[in-house]
Amino acid sequence: MPSWREALLRNMSENGFTTALLRWFAQYGRELPWRGIGDPYAIWVSEVILQQTRIEQGRDYWLRFMERFPTVEALAAASEDEVLRLWQGLGYYSRARNMHAAARQIVEMGGFPRSVKGLRALKGVGDYTAAAVGSMAFGLPAAAVDGNVYRVLSRHYGIDVPINTTRGKRTFEALAQELLPSGQASAFNQAMMDFGATWCTPRLPRCIDCPVAGTCEALHTGRIDQLPVKEKKLKVKERRLSYIYVRNGGMTALHRRPAGDIWQGLWEPLLVEDGPLPDLGCPLTLVAGGVKHVLTHRILLADFYLAEPAVRPVLPDGYVWINEREIADYALPRLVEKLINKLP
Ligand code: SF4
Incomplete structure (x- = not known):
């Protein structure tokens, strides 16, 4: 032994x-x-x-x-x-x-x-x-x-x-x-x-x-x-968002985020996710590109454009036109607030 x-x-x-x-x-x-x-x-x-x-x-x-x-x-x-x-x-x-x-x-x-x-x-x-x-x-x-x-x-x-x-x-x-x-x-x-x-x-x-x-x-x-128990780690998903801030005669368009997704009930400018950018009858100016925003289990990468069409475009249902000066009265996600602060 x-x-x-x-x-x-x-x-x-x-x-x-x-x-x-x-x-x-x-x-x-x-x-x-x-x-x-x-x-x-x-x-x-x-x-x-x-x-x-x-x-x-x-x-x-x-x-x-x-x-x-x-x-x-x-x-x-x-x-x-x-x-x-x-x-x-x-x-x-x-x-x-x-x-x-x-x-x-x-x-x-x-x-x-x-x-x-x-x-x-x-x-x-x-x-x-x-x-x-x-x-x-x-x-x-x-x-x-x-x-x-x-x-x-x-x-x-x-x-x-x-x-x-x-x-x-x-x-x-x-x-x-x-x-x-x-x-x-x-x-x-x-x-x-x-x-x-x-x-x-x-x-x-x-x-x-x-x-x-x-x-x-x-x-x-x-x-x-x-046993033993392991906590399931949710996969971090990446989402690409393109926001377009449409400015027309001192007004801009926002919509309220729907239920069942992030930021339910908060307001944001025209959003395109996973699709081509719309034709608003004017060029789109990139104000900020690839802005990273980290949420629990999600990483958002946002592009932010400014559109200044001469004629107010028709937007999808749910968008409302508000006075730009009143934007602070709307509850915005932090990312959107950050982007809007970059506007010229
Ligand atoms: S300690 Fe492990 S091997 Fe021993 S009875 Fe418990 S489960 Fe079975």
Whole structure:
């Protein structure tokens, strides 16, 4: 039995979930070449490689990487080209570039920072990697929270706060931190990673022989496939609007926006959306082009024209002619107000 498993079994904590998880880890934790060696460099390299790579593929890359650059000094001394060549096939090359730059930062500092804050300050190192490296290499009491952890905790504790919101992130980070057993952050973080990756998987989790099935909320309430919850992000739609401010004898035409769309009930000048500009019997002068206006879930790009026909044109139903001086009495969308202020 490898030494990390023995040490783990000797130091079990008292919390039910944590104890069961650590026990499970001692039995089923994956044998990975960077495990149990406590070398911050080796751990860091593995974490960066595994950020967007499956473990089977990542393992080979890690071995090759460690063979060519066995120390952080060796990595720092390499050329970027060489690092990128070795990275070839893994994709997301910014990871390799950041890692190379961070290796130089580390060498300049005289070694790895030994705090989460210090690790976090390295190029390309986020909260998760800082906690993972800090706990595994230096025993820092920091919970590493990633997708696996969200899934396991949301299911086991029946938490339906969306994981892709600030509130969700805070909730799960706080819970993981609370569960962290004293002196065993490294084992706990690795146990959560392995358990989420191999047992409590997104689809078809192994509830039948799950070590925490007895206390799993999702299992007992039939919500496994509903947890974790993700808030649907509405796609930001882009709309192109062309407004024509028609001026005739000190009068201008406005219409009231209909129900069922943005700015319901507000007033605006002649609007053309997704169509050709109308013939108003005079040239159209572009006053402002491509004015960007951002609304929730929508980006508006507006062109604003001025038309000064000699004869008042016939406009579609719903347009009313008002005295230009009275325009301030009408409730206008902010974008329209902005455009009107640009009029000569
Ligand atoms: S019982 Fe199933 S859903 Fe609950 S923690 Fe275990 S594997 Fe995950």
